[in-house]
Amino acid sequence: MRKRVVGVVNYKISNNWFMKYDVFASLDVNNVYGELLNNSLNYQATYFSSAILTNLGSGDFMVNKLPVRAQFSSVNDFLVGDYNKDDINDILLIGNMHHSEIETPRNDAGIGALFLGSESGEYTFSPVNQSGFFTPGDAKKMIEVKTNDGTIILVANNNDVLQSFIKFK
Ligand SMILES: [Ca+2]
Secondary structure, eight states: OEEEETTEEEEEETTEEEOSHHHHHTOOHHHHHGGGGGGSOOOOOSOOSOEEEEEEETTEEEEEEOOGGGGSSOEEEEEEEOSSSSSSOEEEEEEOBOOOOTTSOOBOOOOOEEEEEOTTSOEEEEOHHHHOOOOOSOEEEEEEEEETTEEEEEEEETTSOEEEEEOOO
16 A cells, blocks of 8 residues: 655555654664564575676686666666767667666666777777767667668657657668
């Protein structure tokens, strides 16, 4: 049961009612959920970075963490292609998560990002004023569409406008 009023949260989890945000914010997950955790499905994660996994064969993978600009928010989709005409693959990514559970803060620090690839396999962030790629919304899906006038990148934002970017000609 949820009932929200501006400035005050009336939220019931298990048998606990949380009347104020500051009380709720001071609790850890055990305090919030209590006994419900004992019978819940439990997954654990040990790596939270957005990264590139390279298949080395025989079940081995090399993990390369993307630059810090890829860690500002959750990543929802990405494209791999050459976005600066140097014949080396680059990475274009989008993200954010505005609709999260009440006990999880929303992820809204992402603005999209272009990472330019190099021959050594490193990726470098291309600033917005150089890439022209800016997706600050709740960006969920991205595709390339080939047209008679070139390739367009479409970005779908949850509850917001569809963005389009022209890939170089
Ligand atoms: Ca490139």
